[in-house]
Amino acid sequence: MNERRSVEDRRRQLVAAAVRVVARDGVAGASTRAVTAEAGIPLGSLHYAFGTREALLDAVLAHTLEGELSVIERAGFPQGPPGTDLLRAHLVTGMGRYLDLLCAEPSRETALLDLFVWSLRRSDGRETLPLYRTYYAMSVEVLSDAATACGCTWTLPVEQVARLLVVTIDGLTTTWLADGDTLAARTTIELHARMLASLAELAVVDEPTTQDDAATAPDVPTAGTAAAPGTGEPTDDPTGPAA
Amino acid sequence: MNERRSVEDRRRQLVAAAVRVVARDGVAGASTRAVTAEAGIPLGSLHYAFGTREALLDAVLAHTLEGELSVIERAGFPQGPPGTDLLRAHLVTGMGRYLDLLCAEPSRETALLDLFVWSLRRSDGRETLPLYRTYYAMSVEVLSDAATACGCTWTLPVEQVARLLVVTIDGLTTTWLADGDTLAARTTIELHARMLASLAELAVVDEPTTQDDAATAPDVPTAGTAAAPGTGEPTDDPTGPAA
DNA sequence: TGCTCACTTGGTCACTCGACCAAGAGTCAC
DNA sequence: GTGACTCTTGGTCGAGTGACCAAGTGAGCA
Numbered sequence: 417m418n419e420r421r422s423v424e425d426r427r428r429q430l431v432a433a434a435v436r437v438v439a440r441d442g443v444a445g446a447s448t449r450a451v452t453a454e455a456g457i458p459l460g461s462l463h464y465a466f467g468t469r470e471a472l473l474d475a476v477l478a479h480t481l482e483g484e485l486s487v488i489e490r491a492g493f494p495q496g497p498p499g500t501d502l503l504r505a506h507l508v509t510g511m512g513r514y515l516d517l518l519c520a521e522p523s524r525e526t527a528l529l530d531l532f533v534w535s536l537r538r539s540d541g542r543e544t545l546p547l548y549r550t551y552y553a554m555s556v557e558v559l560s561d562a563a564t565a566c567g568c569t570w571t572l573p574v575e576q577v578a579r580l581l582v583v584t585i586d587g588l589t590t591t592w593l594a595d596g597d598t599l600a601a602r603t604t605i606e607l608h609a610r611m612l613a614s615l616a617e618l619a620v621v622d623e624p625t626t627q628d629d630a631a632t633a634p635d636v637p638t639a640g641t642a643a644a645p646g647t648g649e650p651t652d653d654p655t656g657p658a659a
Numbered sequence: 660m661n662e663r664r665s666v667e668d669r670r671r672q673l674v675a676a677a678v679r680v681v682a683r684d685g686v687a688g689a690s691t692r693a694v695t696a697e698a699g700i701p702l703g704s705l706h707y708a709f710g711t712r713e714a715l716l717d718a719v720l721a722h723t724l725e726g727e728l729s730v731i732e733r734a735g736f737p738q739g740p741p742g743t744d745l746l747r748a749h750l751v752t753g754m755g756r757y758l759d760l761l762c763a764e765p766s767r768e769t770a771l772l773d774l775f776v777w778s779l780r781r782s783d784g785r786e787t788l789p790l791y792r793t794y795y796a797m798s799v800e801v802l803s804d805a806a807t808a809c810g811c812t813w814t815l816p817v818e819q820v821a822r823l824l825v826v827t828i829d830g831l832t833t834t835w836l837a838d839g840d841t842l843a844a845r846t847t848i849e850l851h852a853r854m855l856a857s858l859a860e861l862a863v864v865d866e867p868t869t870q871d872d873a874a875t876a877p878d879v880p881t882a883g884t885a886a887a888p889g890t891g892e893p894t895d896d897p898t899g900p901a902a
Numbered sequence: 903t904g905c906t907c908a909c910t911t912g913g914t915c916a917c918t919c920g921a922c923c924a925a926g927a928g929t930c931a932c
Numbered sequence: 933g934t935g936a937c938t939c940t941t942g943g944t945c946g947a948g949t950g951a952c953c954a955a956g957t958g959a960g961c962a
Contacts, residue, residue, distance in 0.1 A: 587830030611854035
């Protein structure tokens with residue numbers, strides 16, 4: 417029936433089928449039989465390739481995560497004079513792009529949420545943390561790039577802003593999945609982008625002659641940035657830098 | 660074994676047991692046998708009281724929702740001179756109270772998220788929308804009360820601010836469940852409270868006690884200024900009304 | 903007292919689940 | 933060709949699953 421393949425090939429085939437099944441019927445509906453039927457291969461092959469259903473779902477989770485926030489990064493951002501207003505437009509475009517993806521494939525995000533709860537429940541959150549570390553890292557990258565592109569610098573550690581962005585994206589997702597109100601979601605994005613942009617300021621160029629826009633060194637403290645976002649002495653003075 | 664009870668009593672007993680089971684083992688683990696074992700009653704009683712496992716889970720979802728955002732409303736808010744700074748402190752206190760609940764009972768929020776995905780999957784979101792309407796209504800109430808208590812008015816429709824608050828709470832929950840970083844979560848709350856408070860202004864009392872609370876024109880994309888957050892009708896719903 | 907009916911109880915049915923295994927078939931090195 | 937191997941396949945096991953039902957029990961009412 418099926419041609420001979422390497423285990424890696426078979427794993428990829430099973431993961432692709434499992435992604436479809438999870439998106440359609442959820443983690444609960446992704447039984448070993450449902451997945452193998454979707455892939456068109458016998459049941460035993462699944463246990464040969466993955467050993468366990470849990471191992472398969474692990475691979476599905478990892479696969480689904482790839483390129484999740486990366487949609488925000490794609491080209492086509494607005495142009496204009498540098499400043500926080502451009503940054504705001506930049507953020508609106510990026511988050512709007514995520515919303516487009518959400519509207520186009522809501523089952524994808526539902527599946528991700530389902531897998532998230534599944535992994536939370538399975539490991540008491542121990543394996544979910546590195547998952548979010550990826551999110552944070554991607555968010556930091558997106559925000560740093562955006563600030564650079566708009567000639568701005570963040571007035572507080574970019575890791576804190578990154579966590580704000582992740583929180584916003586997460587909340588945006590669950591809220592839209594619940595009410596499907598795309599217009600309201602866009603308003604939410606506008607407001608959040610405005611608020612996020614208010615945490616940045618136009619970068620000050622020391623020497624007036626140089627027009628080197630890409631070399632504006634961010635004054636973000638890079639010393640203790642290896643730790644989790646937000647742990648850099650946050651709770652002292654909330655009204656500090658930007659007001 | 661069990662004394663005779665009314666069906667309503669039995670339902671309450673079963674829901675209470677199911678809440679514990681869902682918090683411990685998730686929706687997937689809340690089998691009819693697991694719930695009845697937790698409640699200490701025979702299996703047949705469940706089908707006598709609820710008919711179906713789905714009906715029981717419906718009741719569990721409704722029960723879990725009660726008093727979800729209401730924790731924010733409890734007394735003990737900071738005092739001080741009226742203004743947006745007091746409002747900010749007010750919001751920090753309220754959201755911090757929610758975070759306290761989250762830290763104290765994470766399984767409660769995991770269960771709610773689990774039930775949320777379950778109801779999403781079961782009805783394509785049709786029954787989840789009214790669920791969130793309750794959230795929005797509670798959020799509107801909380802924010803209106805807070806603004807009044809702090810002598811402020813929102814510079815844009817309170818429904819839009821309410822959706823922002825719900826988005827924030829949702830994102831805060833998933834993010835904290837993932838990384839468990841309470842300190843970072845508090846920083847997130849500080850920043851979000853500051854940003855939310857920036858959407859309000861000190862109420863201007865032109866003549867003795869004129870409480871014009873919906874006057875100031877919003878300088879923000881006025882997507883939906885109607886009653887519901889966003890638009891009055893979620894016309895974006897791809898599936899349309901239930902067939 | 904006897905009757906009615908809401909409620910209880912244990913058992914059973916048909917089904918799905920994940921895991922496992924032995925036997926078979928293709929493939930490559932020698 | 934021969935042997936070692938990787939991969940495939942169908943079947944099976946034991947444990948659960950939701951739903952259902954007939955017989956039993958007891959409280960309240962006439």
